[in-house]
Amino acid sequence: MLRRSRPFDEGDRYVLDSFLNQFWPATVDGLSLGAIYSLVALGYTMVYGVLRLINFAHSEVFMIGTFAALLTVELTGITSPLGTVPLIAFVLLLALVAGLVSGGTAVALEFVAYRPLRRRGASRLAALISAIGASLFLQQLFALVVIPWMFDRPKEGGRLPVQSADFVEPVNLFSIGPIDIRSDKLIIFVGAILMMVALDMFVNRTKLGRGIRATAQDPETAVLMGVNIDRIVTATFMLGGAMAGVAAALYLMRFEETEYFVGFLLGIKAFTAAVLGGIGNLRGALAGGMVLGLIEMYGSAAFGSEWRDVIAFSVLVLVLMFRPTGILGESLQQARA
Amino acid sequence: MLLEIQDIHVHYGKIAALKGITLEVDEGEIVTLIGANGAGKTTTLKTISGLRPLTSGRVRFNGDDISRMPGHKRVLVGIGQSPEGRGIFPGMTVEDNLYMGAYARSGDLSKELAEVYELFPRLAERKTQAGGTMSGGEQQMLAIGRALMARPKVLLLDEPSMGLAPKLVQQIFSIIVEINRRGTTVLLVEQNAQQALQIANRAYVLETGHVVKSAQAHALLDDPEVRAAYLGGGAGGEAAVAAAPAETSVPEAREAPDEE
Known part of the structure; x- marks a missing residue:
């Protein structure tokens, strides 16, 4: 009890020092990690906005995207690290392939796991169970069949991480004061922001985007306007899946490996980001992802990286206690975005 | 006949909402369905626009059987709706x-837009306002104007x-008369x-999923049963506003005060 009476003990000083020393690097890491969370969060939030369904298999949409990117690296036969400009071009190619594969996977999921249930008027709970089932199915399919076959491994090897060729040579592009900006982290951040701006414009300015917003706000009236809901749902899964695919390509560039389980924790984090920002709200996904990424990195800087997940989820619980609708509050139903 | 509803039955789960409704609407008419809450009026409209599936019976439009046509395609054949509760995208x-x-249509919409703004000048003043922040009256104008955009x-x-x-x-109501006149x-x-x-040519009276009466609208105004059940019983007929001729009523609509 004596200890408690001291306002500032050694332990506290250690936490503060270590936090201050690592503040800027943690900010850079937090923003590039947050950018990936944000991109994946878009898929959760869009599907929720239109169908009021949490697509728990979205984490596997991401996972399949990382493998699509990995396979593309293998097929191009790149073995040595690329300089910054060729790297940007190469990441664009990876993002395109992974975006298409993940988008296609998300649409396939909708056709196989969700649409038949909706047709029969099943409850939302049934769709949720179907989502969890699809998620587990895809994980195990990759661990047991796809990975051993694709990388020519024995069956047990399917659960081990798969490395990609080393195609990134991170260089410090420039420094802002004490902050070093590394090429790969900058590519992630800028790439993710550009994708989100593009998606935001698409949803707010195009006819299909207007159809998506109308369906999210009032599906029955949308039908009266001549909106084909099935087509809107397909487009929503495609767009959300493509964003996860782009995130997967960026993830592979940053970490240069993946595994069948890669989507699990990242998916939960991205879902957390979507809820944190206000589920159903596109700009909320951006805000939630960035906030979550920063909190994780600041938390690791202060308390050590083993506390990172504890801190992230504690913040989620706290935010939701005081702001149940998330940071930005309004959803795709009410907001313009 | 433009629209023919032939003996339609509609269920919500096991509960029958419509138990064999037959009605017709001819080109150029104003036809009204009246009845108490739960009589099946809204369900009838939703069935015509394809939001509710038929258990049995047929819906014909312009001579074609559209009973199985999905809802989103019915806008294109010419059925427009201003839904219950207005359904404004907030x-x-x-x-x-x-x-x-006009989602189902493509091409230039400036003519339709100008026409709606002419009919509802208030909407032109509020172009950039969010639908959800408008008053009830403005939302109703928006719901009708929106339905007109598809040229139903x-x-x-x-x-x-x-x-x-x-x-x-x-x-x-005077705007409805004007829309019909056009x-x-x-x-x-x-x-x-x-x-x-007062504004309709003909009317159907619905009770618990059945049509219990159909006649010329003015005849129902004098029908003692209808008066007792739906017109407040008394001799209120003359006190209510007569359907004003459209030529005078529309300018009046334009200058309408802000109140609701």
Whole structure:
């Protein structure tokens, strides 16, 4: 009890020092990690906005995207690290392939796991169970069949991480004061922001985007306007899946490996980001992802990286206690975005 | 006949909402469905626009059987609806809401937009306002204007007077008359039977999923049973506003005060 009476003990000083020393690097890491969370969060939030369904298999949409990117690296036969400009071009190619594969996977999921249930008027709970089932199915399919076959491994090897060729040579592009900006982290951040701006414009300015917003706000009236809901749902899964695919390509560039389980924790984090920002709200996904990424990195800087997940989820619980609708509050139903 | 409903039955789960409704709407008419809450008026409109599946019976439009046509395609054949509760997209601007009305169409919409703004000058003033922040009367105008954007052959109106002050109700009804005068057939569902019967050519009275009466609208205004059940019993007929000729009523609508 004596200890408690001291306002500032050694332990506290250690936490503060270590936090201050690592503040800027943690900010850079937090923003590039947050950018990936944000991109994946878009898929959760869009599907929720239109169908009021949490697509728990979205984490596997991401996972399949990382493998699509990995396979593309293998097929191009790149073995040595690329300089910054060729790297940007190469990441664009990876993002395109992974975006298409993940988008296609998300649409396939909708056709196989969700649409038949909706047709029969099943409850939302049934769709949720179907989502969890699809998620587990895809994980195990990759661990047991796809990975051993694709990388020519024995069956047990399917659960081990798969490395990609080393195609990134991170260089410090420039420094802002004490902050070093590394090429790969900058590519992630800028790439993710550009994708989100593009998606935001698409949803707010195009006819299909207007159809998506109308369906999210009032599906029955949308039908009266001549909106084909099935087509809107397909487009929503495609767009959300493509964003996860782009995130997967960026993830592979940053970490240069993946595994069948890669989507699990990242998916939960991205879902957390979507809820944190206000589920159903596109700009909320951006805000939630960035906030979550920063909190994780600041938390690791202060308390050590083993506390990172504890801190992230504690913040989620706290935010939701005081702001149940998330940071930005309004959803795709009410907001313009 | 433009629209023919032949002995339709509609169920919500096991509960029958419509138990064999037959009605017809001819080109150029205003036809009204009146009846108490739960009589099946809204369900009838939703069935015509394809939001509710038929258990049995047929819906014919322009001579074609559209009973199995999905809802989103019925807009293109010429069925427009202003739904119950107005169904305004709250997060969209007035103009985006209007563009939603023409979602099924493609091409230049400036003529339709100009026409709607001419009919509802108030909407032109509020183009960039979010639909959800408008007053009830303005939302009702927006819902009707939005339905007109698709140039429907028949306009289905579900309780356009709901929740509006008497003066505004009168204004909405004179606009309905004007829309009809310009060539759009109208099928009007109303609880405000007095007003509805005054502007309609013909009327159907619905009770618990059945048509219990159908006649010329003015005849029902004098029908003692209808008076007792739906017109407040008394001799209120003359006190209510007569259907004003469209030529005078529309300028009046334009200058309408802000109130609801």
